[in-house]
Amino acid sequence: CRYLQRIELNDAIEHIPVSCFNKCISLKEITIPTQCTSIDSFAFKYCISLTSIHIPLSVKKIQPGAFYGCHYLKKIEIENKEIEIGYDVFGECTSLEEIIIGNEKISQYPYEVNYHQMKQFETKGILCNNIVITREDVNEYGIEIINDERVYKIDDNCFRDNNELIEIII
Numbered sequence: 142c143r144y145l146q147r148i149e150l151n152d153a154i155e156h157i158p159v160s161c162f163n164k165c166i167s168l169k170e171i172t173i174p175t176q177c178t179s180i181d182s183f184a185f186k187y188c189i190s191l192t193s194i195h196i197p198l199s200v201k202k203i204q205p206g207a208f209y210g211c212h213y214l215k216k217i218e219i220e221n222k223e224i225e226i227g228y229d230v231f232g233e234c235t236s237l238e239e240i241i242i243g244n245e246k247i248s249q250y251p252y253e254v255n256y257h258q259m260k261q262f263e264t265k266g267i268l269c270n271n272i273v274i275t276r277e278d279v280n281e282y283g284i285e286i287i288n289d290e291r292v293y294k295i296d297d298n299c300f301r302d303n304n305e306l307i308e309i310i311i
Contacts, residue, residue, distance in 0.1 A: 150174045157184045175199050180207045189213055203230050228253040238265050256286055274299055
């Protein structure tokens with residue numbers, strides 16, 4: 142779907158499957174149907190031309206990585222304030238400036254993010270308290286980030302191939 146720019150899905154669609162529009166690099170506009178209840182993992186991964194998206198009230202769950210790598214995504218509006226959002230949904234969305242959930246611009250992101258994403262959100266005035274430390278985070282910021290009180294979880298393989306680590310006290 143390299144040249145696909147616009148998608149209008151049929152109202153009967155109840156979920157957007159895993160990697161459905163992955164790497165649709167020209168996609169600028171998507172209309173999510175009001176019957177849709179979930180957006181699966183990596184559904185819009187690397188849709189780098191998306192700048193904004195509106196998620197209707199019917200969507201109850203957005204799976205991990207659904208919008209990963211949407212570098213130019215600036216604004217996301219989610220109508221359902223009770224939505225369940227998976228880990229790293231907006232990972233590498235480096236232009237994301239505004240997240241609106243239930244008609245309210247959020248300043249506190251209550252879902253899981255990696256340390257790098259937390260740092261990026263902080264520059265936009267969005268605070269995060271559920272941080273998952275990844276191997277990439279340790280490589281970029283050093284082992285001492287594990288002491289950050291906002292760390293919620295240590296990801297699989299976080300300390301893989303670390304030849305400097307002698308002791309961990311949790």
